[in-house]
Amino acid sequence: MIEVENLVKHYAHVKAVDGVSFTVAQGEIFGLLGPNGAGKTTTIRTIMDILKPDSGTIRLLGQPVTEASKARIGYLPEERGLYKNFQLLECLTYLAALKGMPRKEAGRRASALLERAGLEEYARRKIKELSKGMAQKAQFLAAIVHDPDLLIMDEPFQGLDPVNTDLLKRILLEEQERGKTVILSTHDMNQVEELCQRILLINYGKAVLYGPLDEIKARYAEHAVILECDGLPEGLTGVQRVEQHNHTCELVLEQETSPQAILRQLVAANVAVRRFEVATPPLEEIFISVVQRVPQEEVQ
Amino acid sequence: MKEILLVARQELWINLRRPGYILMTLLIPAMGVVVLLIGAAFGGEVGTFLESQFAPNQKGIGYVDQSGLFGPPLPHYQGYFTPYPDEASARAALLAEQIDSYFLLPADYLQTGQVVFYSTGGGFSTFAAADSEEIRSFLVEQLLAGKVDPAVQNRVRAPMDIRAVTLNASGEVRTENPFSWIGDFVVPYIFSILFIVTLFTTSGFLLQSVSEEKEGRIIEILLSSINPTQLLAGKILGLGAVGLIQVLVWFGAGAALLIAAVALFALSGVINLSLGTVALGLVYFILGYLLYATLFAVAGSMGTTQRESQQIAGIFSLAAALPWMVIGFIFTNPDLPIAVAMSYIPLTAPVMMLIRLGFGQVPAGQIALSLALLAVSIALSLWAGAKVFRTGLLMYGKRPGLKDLIQAFKQA
Numbered sequence: 001m002i003e004v005e006n007l008v009k010h011y012a013h014v015k016a017v018d019g020v021s022f023t024v025a026q027g028e029i030f031g032l033l034g035p036n037g038a039g040k041t042t043t044i045r046t047i048m049d050i051l052k053p054d055s056g057t058i059r060l061l062g063q064p065v066t067e068a069s070k071a072r073i074g075y076l077p078e079e080r081g082l083y084k085n086f087q088l089l090e091c092l093t094y095l096a097a098l099k100g101m102p103r104k105e106a107g108r109r110a111s112a113l114l115e116r117a118g119l120e121e122y123a124r125r126k127i128k129e130l131s132k133g134m135a136q137k138a139q140f141l142a143a144i145v146h147d148p149d150l151l152i153m154d155e156p157f158q159g160l161d162p163v164n165t166d167l168l169k170r171i172l173l174e175e176q177e178r179g180k181t182v183i184l185s186t187h188d189m190n191q192v193e194e195l196c197q198r199i200l201l202i203n204y205g206k207a208v209l210y211g212p213l214d215e216i217k218a219r220y221a222e223h224a225v226i227l228e229c230d231g232l233p234e235g236l237t238g239v240q241r242v243e244q245h246n247h248t249c250e251l252v253l254e255q256e257t258s259p260q261a262i263l264r265q266l267v268a269a270n271v272a273v274r275r276f277e278v279a280t281p282p283l284e285e286i287f288i289s290v291v292q293r294v295p296q297e298e299v300q
Numbered sequence: 301m302k303e304i305l306l307v308a309r310q311e312l313w314i315n316l317r318r319p320g321y322i323l324m325t326l327l328i329p330a331m332g333v334v335v336l337l338i339g340a341a342f343g344g345e346v347g348t349f350l351e352s353q354f355a356p357n358q359k360g361i362g363y364v365d366q367s368g369l370f371g372p373p374l375p376h377y378q379g380y381f382t383p384y385p386d387e388a389s390a391r392a393a394l395l396a397e398q399i400d401s402y403f404l405l406p407a408d409y410l411q412t413g414q415v416v417f418y419s420t421g422g423g424f425s426t427f428a429a430a431d432s433e434e435i436r437s438f439l440v441e442q443l444l445a446g447k448v449d450p451a452v453q454n455r456v457r458a459p460m461d462i463r464a465v466t467l468n469a470s471g472e473v474r475t476e477n478p479f480s481w482i483g484d485f486v487v488p489y490i491f492s493i494l495f496i497v498t499l500f501t502t503s504g505f506l507l508q509s510v511s512e513e514k515e516g517r518i519i520e521i522l523l524s525s526i527n528p529t530q531l532l533a534g535k536i537l538g539l540g541a542v543g544l545i546q547v548l549v550w551f552g553a554g555a556a557l558l559i560a561a562v563a564l565f566a567l568s569g570v571i572n573l574s575l576g577t578v579a580l581g582l583v584y585f586i587l588g589y590l591l592y593a594t595l596f597a598v599a600g601s602m603g604t605t606q607r608e609s610q611q612i613a614g615i616f617s618l619a620a621a622l623p624w625m626v627i628g629f630i631f632t633n634p635d636l637p638i639a640v641a642m643s644y645i646p647l648t649a650p651v652m653m654l655i656r657l658g659f660g661q662v663p664a665g666q667i668a669l670s671l672a673l674l675a676v677s678i679a680l681s682l683w684a685g686a687k688v689f690r691t692g693l694l695m696y697g698k699r700p701g702l703k704d705l706i707q708a709f710k711q712a
Contacts, residue, residue, distance in 0.1 A: 048524040067527070075524040081517030085314070094310055098303060098525040142521065 001026040001150060001181045002047065007056035009042050016042040018205035019056075024150075024183060024198075029176055031196035031213070032185040035291050039205040040185050041078055044152055048075055060150070071100040074148035076156055078185075080139050084128035088138055089114065091127060092145045099146035106145065113141045117167065133164055140168055144175065151175060151182045157191060169195065189284040199283075203291050217280045220289075224252045225259045228275035229266070236265055250279060303526040307534025308541065315505050315542045324501065325546045328494065329553030336557055361435065362390045362402030367409040370442040381438055394418060403435065415439075492658035494550050495585045496651055500620065502543030503592040504613075506535055510600030510693075511609045519693045528690040532682075536593045543589060551578075577657055580667065584657070587674045588650025592616065594678070594685045601692030619647035623655055630659060643670045646677035 002024045009017040017039040024030040034040050045051040047058055049065050060069045083091050089110055096106035114120045117137050122130060130138060140156055156172070157165045172195070176182060184196060192199060192213070199216065201209035209216055228248045238257030243250040251262060259278050266273055315321060360380045363370070364387050373381045382399060384390035390402040401419035406412070440457045448456075513519045522531055595616045603609030623642055630639050639656060642648040649670045656662050 045520075049527075050520065050523045070524065073524065075521065077517070077520040077524075079517040079520055081515075082521075083314075083518060084512075084516060094306075095521060095525070097306055098522065100302075 001061065002183075003057075003059045003062075004043070004047070005057045005059075007043065007046060007058065008054045009039075009046055009051060010054050015205050017046070017053075017202075020200075020202060020205070020207050021056075022200045022207065022210060024181055026181050027176065027179050028197045029172070029182040029184055029195050031192040031199035032183055032202075033187075033189075033192065033199055033209075033287065034202040038202045040202065041154065042205075043202070044075075044077075044154060044183070044185065047152065048073065068100075071146065072149045074143040074146065074151045076140060076143035076151075076153045078154040080136065082127045082135065082139060082142060084126070086127055087124050088119065088127055088130070089123040092138070092142055095142050096146040099148075101146045109147065110141070110145050113145055116171065117141055133160055136160055137164060137168065140171075144171075149180055151180060152185075153182060154185045155187070156184070157186070157188065189282065189287055193283050201287065201290060208290050209286070213283070216286065217283065220286045221278075221280045222252065223255065223257075224250055224279040225262055226250050226275070226277040226279045227266075227273065229271050229273045231271070233266065233269035233271055236262065238262065248275065303530045304534040304537060307526070307531055308538035311509060311535055311538030312541050315509075315539060316545070318505075321501075321505075321542070321546070325549050328550055329557070332553060332557045336561055339561070359398065359400050362393055362399040364390050364402065364404045366407045367405050368407075369410065370405060370439075371445075373438075374441060374445055377438055377441075391418070394420065489658045490554075492581065492654040495547065495581055495654050496620075498543045498546050498550075499585060499588050499592060499650065500617070502539050502546070502589060503596040505542065506539045506593050507596040507600040507609055507613050508606065509535060509539070510597050511603060511606040514601060514603075514693055515605055523693065528693060529686045532594075532597055532686055532689050535597060536590065539593065540586070540589055544586075547582075547585065581654060581657055583671070584650045584653045587671070587678060588654075590678045591646060591650070591674065591681060592620070594681045598681075598685045598688050598692065601689045616647065619645075620651050622648050623652040627655060630655060635663075640666060644673055646674050649674050 004023070005021045007017050007020045008015070020039070020043060032040055032043065042051065046053045047065065049070055058065055060072070063069060083094075086094070089107070092110035092113070093103065093106045096110060097103050101109070111120070111123065114123050117140075119134060119137060119141075122134065127135060127138065136159055140153075143153065144151060151172070153172070156168060160168065169191075172182060172184075182195075184192070186192060196213055198212050199209065200207055226248055227250070232242065232249065236251070238254050238261055240252045240254050243252070253259070253262065263273075263276060266276075360382060362382045362384050364384050365371075370383075372383060382393075384393065384402065387404060390399075390404075393399050394402055401417065403418065404416040406414055406416070409415070437457050441453065444453045444456065513522065526534075596613050599613040599616070600606075600609045603612055623639075626636070626638055626642070629636050633639075639652060642652040643656065643662075643666055653662065653667070653670060
């Protein structure tokens with residue numbers, strides 16, 4: 001769907017994006033991750049042709065991005081805002097028309113989406129009269145109202161309650177089922193684990209992690225099990241240390257011990273086990289460790 | 301092009317709905333109607349009424365004649381001018397509010413011409429009363445009474461009664477009409493003011509619309525759909541239409557009012573506004589709008605908030621205000637060198653030319669040169685403006701510095 005090759009973008013003093021390459025396949029949800037100021041927004045803006053790259057190529061369906069192909073992208077920017085004095089329906093229709101959709105069709109689709117998002121009563125209300133959550137949903141709809149093939153979403157669920165987060169997630173997954181491609185940029189690693197098939201993590205403008213989420217998690221898997229039970233039996237062998245969490249504990253295993261061996265010991269000790277899980281680190285931990293490691297490598 | 305029209309249409313639609321715009325567009329014709337109705341209702345009495353409002357003296361004026369030259373007041377001055385034997389009694393009368401003021405004619409009046417004027421008002425009212433025609437006439441008549449022929453006396457009092465004759469280029473006398481000054485001066489002057497008002501309200505709308513989009517963070521969505529040049533062009537076009545509609549409404553209403561005035565007061569030759577002048581005014585209006593709209597849009601893109609943008613735009617507004625500062629001199633001489641110079645400087649040219657066109661003929665050569673300079677500067681500002689616009693729009697929380705602007709020029 002989209003190929004980015006060796007993208008470089010400088011601002012006056014800062015190298016915002018420094019040789020980033022990645023591809024996004026059609027129909028996948030791709031996570032674009034990185035700490036604040038890593039260069040995510042700059043990368044997105046160059047894809048959207050809002051900024052011109054210093055060097056590197058961006059190809060959309062094998063073609064350079066043009067005015068016409070931009071219409072096939074839907075963009076939810078990190079900086080939120082819609083016309084405060086416009087009526088909701090009018091605003092969505094106008095934005096879709098700017099993307100080249102005929103006005104009538106734009107109006108129909110905007111109405112349908114408002115209904116899908118439970119905002120149909122507010123279609124004739126001015127945007128400044130909407131609550132923050134509603135405005136956020138409206139912003140999300142503005143990004144997909146022209147039925148784009150590629151959705152670029154920067155923190156789409158920020159500031160939403162769980163019900164609305166779930167609603168927008170479902171809409172996003174429906175779009176994926178319809179064959180649409182999604183680039184999702186977020187700081188919420190749980191959402192990435194839930195939604196994304198592949199990810200790119202950038203830091204200081206450079207790609208530091210790139211690939212399928214499963215592979216990355218497997219690569220960073222620790223030798224540990226997560227356990228939820230009533231008290232650990234005395235004298236477990238092969239355990240390096242125990243980390244106690246709220247309801248669970250994590251057993252970090254010695255090199256030669258297999259998780260299976262631990263389970264056998266627990267069964268033998270007749271412990272009531274409510275949960276037993278081979279630990280893969282949460283993406284959040286991988287994120288933090290990778291992001292903190294990079295500056296030192298830079299120094300070397 | 302389709303995108304430009306879409307943006308233009310949206311801007312037109314949104315701004316036509318602004319209450320401030322609707323009010324302004326309707327208020328000016330409404331004021332004209334009110335003035336016309338007042339005029340119709342009171343007819344010739346309006347002048348008398350106004351005069352009585354501005355006349356400084358109501359109760360009369362006292363005088364103390366120490367020179368012995370003036371004697372008692374002539375019959376037609378009696379009751380208004382009251383002689384007092386000495387200053388103390390005159391002062392007492394003034395403080396008792398029997399008179400508004402009094403003046404003292406010293407013993408050496410004939411040699412010095414000095415008159416001391418006393419009043420309680422002070423400030424401008426004193427100045428106006430002391431300079432008044434009636435005291436002057438009183439002194440002349442009292443001094444000359446019985447000594448010279450009344451006709452001579454009248455000429456001394458009022459040595460000239462001017463009847464101005466204006467010749468056109470071929471030396472013919474232009475037809476005179478007691479009200480022709482309305483057509484020659486007032487109407488073009490009002491129209492030039494209205495032009496300028498519209499020019500700046502519309503450019504102001506443009507600034508507002510750009511900063512709203514920037515402040516409201518909608519700009520990024522817009523730029524993901526269309527490019528900055530299209531956005532800028534669409535806005536200038538749409539808001540230009542908004543301004544043009546206002547001007548046309550005012551012109552239409554103005555024309556209707558003038559026709560009504562002619563019918564009501566049986567005036568003739570009042571409408572002296574040549575179509576050529578109106579057309580030229582329209583050209584200056586459109587060019588002036590293009591220049592200021594571009595500059596205001598750029599200012600809007602540079603400021604982080606609307607207030608900041610307005611401060612930047614204030615620099616340009618100041619240039620536009622300059623012609624008003626010399627307007628007093630243009631009254632007497634529309635071809636003043638500074639007026640001509642300002643007709644060539646693009647930032648002041650539209651306003652200056654609109655004012656000068658209101659006052660009378662402007663040489664064709666000056667118009668041609670000023671239009672050419674204006675056109676060149678519009679092209680330049682559009683070219684540079686589009687680049688700054690692009691850079692400024694995406695910089696939130698920070699105004700683009702010189703470095704950013706230079707980079708913008710290199711890139712785009």
